[in-house]
Amino acid sequence: MKDKAADIDHTLPQVAIDDRQVRQLAATTDLPSRQARELVRRHGNDPRKLEELAKSINATD
Template identity: 55%
Template sequence: MPRRDHADRPPKKPRTRPLKGEEAEVSHIVETHDVSPNQARELVRRHGNDWRKIDEAAKSYKDEK
């Protein structure tokens, strides 16, 4: 079977809609870290499901207030 080269794929566009389950994560971050929903969505976009990084970044948001 020939090997597919990923160079022939178009570049991925940034997501505009949340992934399945992402809104639940956003709600959890908003409740536990007292950040805005937009800030929480940005954290999920940047860090995915790396909760350690999300916690650290959310604390820095709170420090900026």
């Protein structure tokens, strides 16, 4: 019998994505909304961490 827990992808955090947070991150960091949403999905919803990551992305562009 297959374990259901084995089917869960544990590589990414399970985060409820807040559209308002995505829009705010995109506006304050000049990231496209799609990229801002991906940052939230991958790294969680800590605003300081997200802003730091977004700034590092902008610095490399």
